[in-house]
Amino acid sequence: MSTLSDRLQEEISVRERVGGLSPIDLLDMPEILANIISQMVRRNGMHIDEVARQLGQSVADAQLTMDNLVAKGYVRRVEVNHQVWYKAYFSRKADKNAGIWSLLGEVLNEIS
Amino acid sequence: MSKIISIHSFRGGTGKSNTTANVTAILASQGLRVGVVDTDIQSPGIHVLFGLEEDEMKHSLNDYLWGKCNVDEAAHDVTSHLGANVSGRVFLIPSSIKAGEIARVLREGYDVGLLNDGFHELVDALDLDVLMIDTHPGLNEETLLSIAISDALAIIMRPDQQDYQGTGVTVEVARKLNVPKLVIVVNKTPQVYDFNQVQSQVEKLYSAEVAAVMPHSDEMMALASAGIFATRFPDHAVTALYKQVAAKLMA
Numbered sequence: 001m002s003t004l005s006d007r008l009q010e011e012i013s014v015r016e017r018v019g020g021l022s023p024i025d026l027l028d029m030p031e032i033l034a035n036i037i038s039q040m041v042r043r044n045g046m047h048i049d050e051v052a053r054q055l056g057q058s059v060a061d062a063q064l065t066m067d068n069l070v071a072k073g074y075v076r077r078v079e080v081n082h083q084v085w086y087k088a089y090f091s092r093k094a095d096k097n098a099g100i101w102s103l104l105g106e107v108l109n110e111i112s
Numbered sequence: 113m114s115k116i117i118s119i120h121s122f123r124g125g126t127g128k129s130n131t132t133a134n135v136t137a138i139l140a141s142q143g144l145r146v147g148v149v150d151t152d153i154q155s156p157g158i159h160v161l162f163g164l165e166e167d168e169m170k171h172s173l174n175d176y177l178w179g180k181c182n183v184d185e186a187a188h189d190v191t192s193h194l195g196a197n198v199s200g201r202v203f204l205i206p207s208s209i210k211a212g213e214i215a216r217v218l219r220e221g222y223d224v225g226l227l228n229d230g231f232h233e234l235v236d237a238l239d240l241d242v243l244m245i246d247t248h249p250g251l252n253e254e255t256l257l258s259i260a261i262s263d264a265l266a267i268i269m270r271p272d273q274q275d276y277q278g279t280g281v282t283v284e285v286a287r288k289l290n291v292p293k294l295v296i297v298v299n300k301t302p303q304v305y306d307f308n309q310v311q312s313q314v315e316k317l318y319s320a321e322v323a324a325v326m327p328h329s330d331e332m333m334a335l336a337s338a339g340i341f342a343t344r345f346p347d348h349a350v351t352a353l354y355k356q357v358a359a360k361l362m363a
Contacts (some may be wrong), residue, residue: 020225022224022253023224023253023254023256023257023260024253024256026256026260026288026289027256027285027288027289031288034288034289034290035290038260038289038290039290041228041257041260041261042116042260042261042262042263044228044229044232088228089225090223090224090225090228090257091224091225
């Protein structure tokens with residue numbers, strides 16, 4: 001029988017890498033993932049010990065989960081008082097739009 | 113420990129800003145340090161209730177989001193506008209009322225992550241007991257962030273079929289985002305309605321606590337946002353209901 005850790009890793013692994021979240025993404029996520037991200041938003045970040053406690057995982061498993069979420073672009077590592085914390089990573093609207101405008105620029109260059 | 117409270121509604125005109133202002137005034141009169149952020153950047157208005165004139169706004173939330181200032185530099189101490197008997201403090205972070213700045217937001221959007229950081233920085237920088245977030249109606253990135261970050265959420269609705277349907281959407285979203293405390297405030301209720309029946313109906317429909325059923329009030333309409341009702345009419349029955357809402361949000 002798959003554990004919570006297994007299910008969480010599976011949910012993360014099938015998701016595409018993003019350049020940060022939008023709050024709208026919280027509505028699409030499976031509950032297990034949305035819960036921990038929402039907690040991070042509410043607390044403005046969490047230490048790995050607290051992440052492990054919230055997920056009911058060992059610290060080692062929680063670290064693996066956070067590493068995967070960082071790799072996927074959902075979460076970022078920040079240093080707080082010389083300790084590593086994890087915060088939900090919201091993408092900048094400027095970054096989201098940059099791709100559109102540079103693509104338009106390329107198309108216009110091709111036409112001219 | 114400080115608390116973040118959002119006041120939201122699916123539709124406009126339900127009384128969010130008035131509810132935010134009145135709850136804020138009541139909490140401040142109880143000795144609390146309260147911050148109020150107007151995140152309704154597209155149609156700001158709560159500054160009117162607090163008597164903050166446009167030429168008094170040194171900085172706005174817009175300035176912070178565009179990197180022109182720290183978020184606490186956009187905070188205006190409006191405690192004196194509430195009258196003499198306020199032992200707490202109220203800090204308002206207004207949104208700009210300048211047409212060009214509103215248009216810029218519509219055109220360019222802004223950094224939701226920065227808004228998230230700003231909320232938390234305000235609590236720390238101003239040593240707030242409570243941060244109230246007055247939101248734009250409906251669901252968008254900013255209102256979803258406000259709901260997600262909140263320890264308590266008040267959904268304001270009128271006893272109107274459009275509001276009933278829309279409030280259901282908002283309740284569903286709030287549950288998905290695991291908001292720890294959710295209450296509904298039924299506002300502008302016609303006096304001919306059975307208020308107990310309205311309360312029961314809403315509680316049953318959404319399986320959520322109704323903090324208060326507020327009557328439509330001619331005194332409120334006549335005040336017309338020229339001030340905060342609870343400070344003008346401290347002994348009014350409507351003010352007693354606002355105190356009830358404040359107590360339930362802080363519980």
